[in-house]
Amino acid sequence: MNAYKMITGTLFILTGAIFLSAQYISSAILSTSHTFWSNTAPLHDLGNAGYILLTLSIASFLIGALFIASAAGNRFEH
Secondary structure, rough: HHHHHHHHHHHHHHHHHHHHHHHHHHHHHHHHOOOOOOOHHHHHHHHHHHHHHHHHHHHHHHHHHHHHHHHHHHHHHH
């Protein structure tokens, strides 16, 4: 049962990484329409890419960490 929790936790962390990279990819796509460039343009586009991807990635990382911590905790009990 611990192996399934570890695999599930790893998949949640992988999903979180995909969500986080999707935010940066969306920001890069949004920045292609700029006719000018400034130092704050990437940060502005990162905010426009959506906070839902950031929220989903943080939630996935936390859920994955909880699954892995639960599996590691059960390993030491037996």
